[in-house]
Amino acid sequence: MSNNSYHKKKKGVVTKETAEITSFEGLTPDPESLEKLEQYCPGITERWQKLAEEEIRERHKNERRLVNTFSFSSIFGSISAFLSTIVIAGVGAYAIHLGHPTAGASIICGSIAQIIAAFHFRTKSKHKD
Secondary structure: OOOOOOOOOOOOOOOOOOOOOOOOOOOOOOHHHHHHHHHHOOOHHHHHHHHHHHHHHHHHHHHHHHHHHHHHHHHHHHHHHHHHHHHHHHHHHHHHHOOOHHHHHHHHHHHHHHHHHHHHHHHHHHHHO
């Protein structure tokens, strides 16, 4: 009997790779990373600085716009609430003048209760946040 062995040995190559990943928070990376980037892409630090400055300017502009919009909305809302209260109180007074004291008093008390409730719930929701 022949001892023929047809078992073949498989040869393989195993490669190992190592990757280093650096992350950062904010507009610019740390100085060491910038220095490494500058070696690969000369001038990147200056361009990155310009980009960061533009981003800061844009954020400030948007924040100012948001504050102005909120201020306008708050003032406009207060003026509208005041004017609507005056009109509703006038309608209630006119109903009393026409001889409908119960209806007039209900209109006036209802508008006052509405103002108090709106103020109460608005301040309550602000304190929750």
